[in-house]
Amino acid sequence: MKDMILILDFGSQYTQLIARKIRELNVYCEIYPFYHIPKHIAHIRGLILSGSPFSVNDHNAPKPDLSAFLGKIPVLGICYGAQLLTHMHGGKVGASGLREYGRAKLHVLQPNNPLLNKIPEKSQVWMSHGDTIDELPEGFECIASTEDIRNAAFEIPVLKAWGIQFHPEVYHSEYGKELLKNFVVNICGCDQSWTxxxxxxxxxxxxxxxxxxxxxxxxxxxxxxxxxxxxxxxxxxxxxxxxxxxxxxxxxxxxxxxxxxxxxxxxxxxxxxxxxxxxxxxxxxxxxxxxxxxxxxxxxxxxxxxxxxxxxxxxxxxxxxxxxxxxxxxxxxxxxxxxxxxxxxxxxxxxxxxxxxxxxxxxxxxxxxxxxxxxxxxxxxxGRHPFPGPGLAIRILGEVTPEKVALVQEADYIFINGLKEERLYDHVWQAGAILLDSRSVGVMGDERTYEYVVALRAVHSTDGMTADWVHLPYEFLARISNQIINRVPGVNRVVYDISSKPPATIEWE
The missing domain is CATH 3.40.50.620 (HUPs)
Structure with a gap:
């Protein structure tokens, strides 16, 4: 079994980001829920404790037995993980007077500490927590602070463990990846062979x-x-x-x-x-x-x-x-x-x-x-965009018929081909055409028409959980709209969906 970093998940929205950042360092890691610690741990080179929506002071807060790890392999607590290490050793964790969320500047107190190697003074970090560490236990050393947080990072030398109250895994922490590399490569000794x-x-x-x-x-x-x-x-x-x-x-x-x-x-x-x-x-x-x-x-x-x-x-x-x-x-x-x-x-x-x-x-x-x-x-x-399992059935509002499938296929083909021709396809996470279950009045030549509406959808996303609409050039949208109306019989109107997820969803059904 390969050497790895174990991440214990306490419910943080950022846990997968921790794993992704470590994998980007070509170091293998796995995520386990806090209640399911693996029994075979000989191949585990280091342990990371994630953040959590819980407070360590909650009666039902997750507090797993970490005795198999502490003092045996390096441990890094992030946010809740840092507060858990503090709490379980007799320190004081209390509610912040103000929820600490957003950017902060890190003041490095121990620049030679292995966790903070090459982390510049006053670099930006990202905070997201409601509790704060008021008092460190005996034997803990504060190694960094911010303007508002005295104990932003600490080390427990006797246990070879560290805690940080900010999130190195998020984009807004400027040197977060370097900090994680310090832990998994320099401290834990993982070789970067996960390719x-x-x-x-x-x-x-x-x-x-x-x-x-x-x-x-x-x-x-x-x-x-x-x-x-x-x-x-x-x-x-x-x-x-x-x-x-x-x-x-x-x-x-x-x-x-x-x-x-x-x-x-x-x-x-x-x-x-x-x-x-x-x-x-x-x-x-x-x-x-x-x-x-x-x-x-x-x-x-x-x-x-x-x-x-x-x-x-x-x-x-x-x-x-x-x-x-x-x-x-x-x-x-x-x-x-x-x-x-x-x-x-x-x-x-x-x-x-x-x-x-x-x-x-x-x-x-x-x-x-x-x-x-x-x-x-x-x-x-x-490089293909994600496509829903039910296919065009959920991009045809209302009843699905062969005629409607052919219509939306043609409109979608014009849209996707246009994105590729304009070299926009790879800048969009997902795109497609939707056929509405309604008709609108139009004029073609000297005749009034009463035909279908096609909605175009293009979004940015990383995992589909959230998404934002793509600001496609107006000239491009105008050209695609004209092509669909002129080439797809039964369509006389094209609209562009500018709603984000949430509150909308990526697909219409």
Whole structure:
């Protein structure tokens, strides 16, 4: 088992950012909820305690037993983690007179301290806490402060532990990455060998041991996660991998043919299944968005199950689960015994009685793309925008019909191609066209029209949890609007969605 940094999650909104920053240093780390400390810890080189919405003074505050770590390996407490170290050793933590949130300047009291190596005086840090450390326990040494916080950072020399009340993992902390590097590399002694190439090599060896000569089935979606999963498995086991790419009739224009062709060019053992008529017939007359999703999900399982049973002696189901899926399936509010279903193939292991293999389950999205690049997957596939599992069904408000699908496919094709031609595509996280379930009055030539409205949507985001609308150039929007109205029969009006998430969502249904 590889050496790693263990991050105990106490519920901070920033915990995943800590892991991402450490992974960017090519150091491997894993996040565990505070109530589920791993039993085998010989390979753990250091421990990080995350922030939390709790106060250490709350009666139900998380206070795990850290005796297996303190004094044995280096420990870094961040925000709540620092306050927990203080509280458990007899120090005083109290409510701040004013919630300390936002930028602050760090005054370094011990510039030679290994945690603060190369951290400049008065560098900017980011605060986000309601409590503050009023009094450090005996044996603790204050190593940094700010204008408002006396004990902004401390060391416990006898335990080789540190605590900081600011968040080095967020963008606003100017030298946060350097501080984390000081901890994981200089103090913990981790070597920076966690690279896409090393991941690929170790994964191929592990997959070959686990799978042996048995067969694996994988549902491809055309998205980044399933594509990288397929190529990695193909590198490991070749034609023992059987990929199934289902056309539900709700993909983008020409996507089924184009992506299937790309997959085959990459040497994947893939079968395309055109089930579009089956899906569209099942959606006839359905207008409720949740009902649409359920119908599409159920039918996908049925089609995939039918096709998988045509392959003899399949033992494994591969899934493109990634690390945020794994983390979010366990809540810090309490133990969770149920792992949520992922992607379009949720539920299939129970139906098909297959063992599950998830080669990307420890990777973040940006790491998946880097692994894909190292595997030689074309940029066109790796850089694709996210696309919803139910496809265009939730971008067609109201009933889904073949005519509406064709209409929104054409409008979407003009929009996406325009973004690519203007080199705007890679500056947008997700974009698409939405067909409204209403018509508006228009004039074309000498005739009045009463036709559909298309809404264009383009957003910036990192993970889809929050998103902001993209300020596309007016000239570009005007040109795309004219092209859609002139080339797509049935549309006489185009609008641009300038709402952010929250309060809106990225998709309209």
């Amino acid at each position: 896409p190439e090393s991941f690929i090599q170790s994964s191929i060896e592990s997959l070959r041991r686990k799978i042996g000569v048995e067969k694996v089935v994988l549902g491809l979606s055309g998205g980044v996660d399933s594509t990288v999963t397929a190529v990695l498995l193909s590198e490991a086991i070749g034609d023992q991998l059987h990929c199934i790419f289902v056309n539900n009739g709700l993909l983008r224009k020409n996507e089924f043919q184009n992506v299937l062709h790309q997959y085959r060019d990459m040497g994947l053992n893939v079968k395309g299944v055109d089930a579009s008529e089956r899906f569209l017939e099942a959606l006839r007359g359905v207008t409720d968005p949740e009902q649409k999703r359920k119908i599409i999900g159920r039918l996908f399982i049925e089609v995939f199950d039918e096709e998988a049973h045509k392959i003899e002696d399949v033992s494994f189901l591969a899934q493109g689960t990634i690390y945020p899926d794994v983390i979010e399936s366990a809540s810090v509010a309490g133990p969770s015994s149920t792992i949520k279903s992922h992607h379009n193939v949720g539920g299939l292991p129970d139906v098909m009685k297959l063992k599950v293999v998830e080669p990307l389950r420890m990777l973040f999205k940006d790491e998946v793309r880097r692994v894909g690049a190292a595997l030689g997957i074309p940029d066109e596939l790796l």
